[in-house]
Amino acid sequence: MPGPKSQPVDLLRQLVSFDTTSHKSNLAIVDFIEDYLLQHGVLATRITTPEGDKASVFATIGPHDIGGIALSAHTDVVPVDGQSWDSDPFTLRIDDGKWYGRGTSDMKGFIACALAAVPDFKRRQLATPVHLAFSYDEEIGCIGVRPMIAKFGALLPKPRLVIVGEPTSMRVVDAHKGPVRWQVEITGRAAHSSMAPLGVNAITYAARIIAELERLEAELKISTRNDRFDPPYASLQVTRIEGGTASNIIPLSCRFGFEVRATPGLDIDGVERRVKAFIDTECIPNMRRVAPEADITIVRANAVPPFGADRDSEIVTLALKLAGQNDTAAVSYATEAGLFQDAGSPSIVCGPGDIAQAHTANEWIAASEIAACMAFMKRLADWAEKPPVPS
Secondary structure, three states: OOOOOOOHHHHHHHHHHOOOEOOOOOHHHHHHHHHHHHHOOOOEEEEEOOOOOOEEEEEEEOOOOOOOEEEEEEOOEOOOOOOOOOOOOOOOEEEOOEEEOOOHHHHHHHHHHHHHOHHHHHHOOOOOOEEEEEEOOOOOOOOOHHHHHHOEOOOEOOOOEEEEOOOOOOOOEEEEOEEEEEEEEEEOEOOEHHHHHHOEOHHHHHHHHHHHHHHHHHHHHHHOOOOOOOOOOOEEEEEEEEEOOOOOEOOOEEEEEEEEEEOOOOOHHHHHHHHHHHHHHHHHHHHHHHOOOOEEEEEEEEEOOOEEOOOOOHHHHHHHHHHOOOOOEEEOOOOOHHHHHHOOOOEEEOOOOOHHHOOOOOOEEEHHHHHHHHHHHHHHHHHHHOOOOOO
């Protein structure tokens, strides 16, 4: 009986065929990955959601009693709804050196390369284990990797180093911003619009808070200046707003969300304290003079930490060597690297594909990017065979 196909193109064709849009289950792709690994003699551990509809996969090749180097990727993709594709997004199409399909660049191309490297990893006498860490729901806030990280050192070995394979065109990225999102809800008092003084206009107070956010944004552009990023500062924007019921009713409620794309070192708690202080001093007292029941709540809905690696850390030095590069880069999009790093596993970001293709119609990855990633994997295997140098 022939063994599993281990060429990147064959694996990517299979991986793309699974519609793993974040609002759907990813168990079919997890089954495929586990079966593939089992055919190569690799047992995987599944970390399933309480609902049982999604799972992360963690596997180790090589010694199981020490922490190794993890290859991290997410299995979920963004929706194709409303996009105009020239072919089926979930069928790999190859044309002129480009491989088209949802997730080819972000980031099933990296998963295909990691799986394609498994036979080589298995043939080696690895002194440092290679871990595969594939998660779910990264696209909606790095959700799935968190329960996996929580099991490091207990159910799962804690990686000594981590490579997050997001699309960087195989450049070594040692810093990125982190999105932090808040939801604000304003409750005023409804009244007939002809009797405005009897009501508290929730939309008006939302506007006052948003004006304060605009002032804060202007300050961040100066205080967080870092020319490694584009834009070169921590950005802030209101992302959603809704409120009011009719044109002749003073709005009872208004809700809006805002986001900060934080640069490494930004005091996130300080940003939140600033907004809460404005609400407590400039909004609530005025609202309650008319309506004692009026209120404003602000809740941090999700946070992906900004990431900044130690430029002299082992993982940065190793990744530059494996990629054949001398310099690192910084990006403005977010990854799971900060979560791994905060958990004590030094990380970098390096993977095939161009971030400009991520989330787009006719998403593609160049065959040359896959080839470069496979060369990276081979050099990683060479390194993992050598006994670790004592620190």
